[in-house]
Amino acid sequence: MQSCSGNLHLLSKIISISLSSGSNIVAYKLLIFDFDGTLANSFPWVVAILDELAEKFNAIPVDHSKLDELKSYPPRKIMKMHNISIWKLPAILKFTRSRMKTNGESIRCFEGVDAMLQKLKDNDIRMALVTTNTCETVRRVLGDDLYNLFHHFEDKVSLFGKPAALKRIIRKSGLERSEMLAIGDEIRDVEAAKKVNIPFGAVSWGFSNLEVMASHSPEHIFTEMGQIVDLVLSPSFKFDQAV
CATH class of the missing domain: 3.40.50.1000 (HAD superfamily/HAD-like)
Structure with a gap:
């Protein structure tokens, strides 16, 4: 707070x-x-698949209790905190877009x-x-x-x-x-x-x-x-x- x-x-x-x-x-x-x-x-939808993304792309899972803290950080810092290298980004975005296209009715x-x-x-x-x-x-x-x-x-x-x-x-x-x-x-x-x-x-x-x-x-x-x-x-x- x-x-x-x-x-x-x-x-x-x-x-x-x-x-x-x-x-x-x-x-x-x-x-x-x-x-x-x-x-x-779309943020609630993204939060709901964070654990799945971490497992699929061998990233450090996001601590859901610290989501508000992450909102103060630039993207590269967030990536470093969660072991997300820049070369993984195209695959992560492709997967997220595909999931949102087929399972994003709540957005x-x-x-x-x-x-x-x-x-x-x-x-x-x-x-x-x-x-x-x-x-x-x-x-x-x-x-x-x-x-x-x-x-x-x-x-x-x-x-x-x-x-x-x-x-x-x-x-x-x-x-x-x-x-x-x-x-x-x-x-x-x-x-x-x-x-x-x-x-x-x-x-x-x-x-x-x-x-x-x-x-x-x-x-x-x-x-x-x-x-x-x-x-x-x-x-x-x-x-x-x-x-």
Whole structure:
């Protein structure tokens, strides 16, 4: 549990980012979403197969009592802690995608995703999706109507392949980098956006600890789904109103 001083520090960080991001007019024309942990609440499903993954790939089992602690660590540290070498990642991702495709019926979107995506579409905001998951799983979870709202897709991206995927989206979009916003829930998401020099919005409801995400200086922090729409459609919106 975070201390009172820790919570105050996080609140101060969020307000600082919010005020600085609200000082300029925002004119994002393309939002690039991560899927798992940002649009889809897939973490409980992943937790349920962790022991199976550890046994199959000779990894050190995850201590389920320390899951919250892991949310503060970057992926390479988590891999090292559990004896997962980088050469195992393609096989692990392939296995996980296959299992999710055939046995992922319990995965649902976060509350408010449908209204948020539809509102963006209704206001001519273009959307893209960059994910390590498959388009088949994304379509099943979102449903055809929401899936078809997206203009660009990059699926089956490797764990550390998001910078390259974002570059492909940038080229296909024909927009300036300042006109697009990447949105995600993990440390590797914000790192990928920084590498290709596009603004980033961190969500509070996904995997990585929000204080850790804030320490990477994202341009925006979203603590509620509706704030994404508020930012894009109301340039003068300041997040300190919602903190």
